[in-house]
Amino acid sequence: MLSRTADHLFWMARYTERAENTARMLDVHVQSALLPQGAEAMHLGWRGLLGISELTAAYTERHGEIEADKVLDFMVCDTGNPSSIQSCLRAARENARAVRGAITTEVWETVNQTWLESQRLLAGGVGRLDPGAFFEWVKYRSHLSRGVTSGTMLQDEAFHFLRIGTFLERADNTARLLDVKFHALQSDFYGSTNGRVQEHDFYHWSGVLRSVSAFEVYRKVYRDVITPERVAELLILRPDMPRSLAACMMAVNTHLQAVANPQSRETLRRAGLLSAQLQFGRLDDIMATGLHAYLTHFLERINDLGAGISQDFLAA
């Protein structure tokens, strides 16, 4: 397969996944705004959200003070923000269009339709009127895109590079979500033992779980109250939890092995190591390192991995 083609496929999948994850995070924020909570907590929430995506500076430059409506617009339909949902959907579509010969007609039509439809929806003002419905729609289009990919594509290199893009992006997004939720609200969390409102933590953590479709999974796995440690364990180490770091890295590893070439040995070694460490790691050790330090290091490592993949396969 052409290196350029692989590159477009990789990014098509990454942007699709990024749009979905952004929609998931925004959805949780919009929903938690329905709960009684102080203006300060809300503000912190939106700030954290911009922090996850490393967009605080870009936002401030454009809009100044943090206001819910403006953050929402910035993250949903601002085409000047390359990480907004609309920008991601457009980038996914442009990448798909550049390689429409390498994907099935169904995959192309799905991605193209998503982009066309998103323009129509956003022009109709759904981003403001009913953001929840829009986020739901983005999620389902992403599900559809993945389903059509696995349901119609030959499992050749094209398929593997799509998968690598999806899971690398997902690992990145899950790690960022965890980092911000633990780091930014650490004081709240540690404060809870000193008589802080227990319900607040419940809504906080159930929001995190819902944003990665893990609320019901958590109940099923632990059959117990929600604790931050278990949330971390579920989203980092559980290999059977589809959005956990372990599951993502195992998938990246598998698909990388399928496309290995003579110069990719080091990249494969690193991916394998990372995957193994997640597979055999223990939460105690991670907590001993400190979650924030652990996640920061993890993000660095998958960033390196992305660069390695790019160098070994995509730039050739």
Place this chain on the structure above:
Amino acid sequence: MRFYDEMTSAGGGVRPHYEQYAHWLAQQPPDTISAKREEAELIFRRVGITFAVYGDQAGTERLIPFDLIPRIIPAAEWKHLEAGLKQRVTALNRFIHDVYHEQEILKAGIVPPEQVLGNAQFRPEMMGIDLPHHVYAQIAGIDIVRAENAQGEGEYYVLEDNLRVPSGVSYMLENRRMMMRLFPGLFARHGVAPVAHYPDMLLEKLRAVAPPSASEPTVVVLTPGMYNSAYFEHAFLAQQMGVELVEGQDLFVKDDFVYMRTTQGPQRVDVIYRRIDDDFLDPQVFRADSAIGCAGLMRALRAGNVNLANAIGTGVADDKSIYPYVPRMIEFYLGEKPLLNNVPTRLCREPDSLAYVLEHLPELVVKEVHGAGGYGMLVGPASTQAEIAAFAEKIKVHPEHYIAQPTLALSTCPTYVESGIAPRHIDLRPFVLSGKTVSIVPGGLTRVALAEGSLVVNSSQGGGTKDTWVLEK
């Protein structure tokens, strides 16, 4: 001026090959048709069958209007067209080979040497290079129009040969797919010759012209990129043939072989179906500022390690100044009478013709041989006496710069327009494929001028397309 209508005869009756369709059409409630039109537009958008608009912001894409009423060609007419097209393209390929080798047709005085050698499309770099099966134009798009003759019959004329990078075949294929999706019942009762095997046929021809050293030839489609107006077609054809769609940056030449950069390292390329003009192909030989070509391509070609479709330098045979000689080429190379008419063209360089042209200017179209896009042209019926007199003087000074043709009355076909169904002018571009042998899928792309009275069918000028049905009996 009277126009030949494809569906309705001069007396107002429906022509036999349209009877069944006309009957069906009359039974369709109007809202069914308008619903189908909307459905077609929606599907075309979703599938992304669009063309990019130049000069507009990158990414602006438009649909080419699609008309639901097919252009129908009876079996016997097609048989004649097919034979004529094969004959013509065979002769044109022989001509290009000759021009870049012995130049016998020039020596025989049939085509004036300066018309060929002085032509900007003549590529001396191609002299003496032997191509597989001596084929230069593997893909030829021959533009055909129909006009009424003296007997009141519709007669086909070749208007133009396109031997460089003719486009439009993806619309031929998608239009058919759309019609079958919208009106499956129609096809069941009509016996329409299928066209969907075109990509297969194209791949076979491309593999047939691979360098003899390539046992399992690798074919690629070379595109200028996704912002090219015909990008959809490039991607479509690559996908339908199951070959890589490459850009210039994906290719490189090493030791006179062409390779593409892949995830598994360099891979050899044997045949390039290029959708880039000659000028941009190889910056080492042609335009040095080309960023969409591949340096060293010409070297690899000369070494016989790669082949291009179409070959470099085919433009020497589809030029306006060469067109009038095509019937004579057919006689010269094949010893046959041409089966298809040229539009009767008079070369003002010939004294008899010059006299005739000067006498009949008010009814003729006079074109400058190297002109394009209607520039330097006289349309007699639309010009004043003063204009005609002034033009006559210009012709007298340089008669060799001009050709003259009668003003053509393009045939019409019923078409959906704002006010309902009305006749609109059409043309036809069949695609003729040459490899070891010459083949054509039945039909081609029918273009239609949507504005009333307009004879301009180009998509950039608001032209649309129709499905083209060749009946099997």
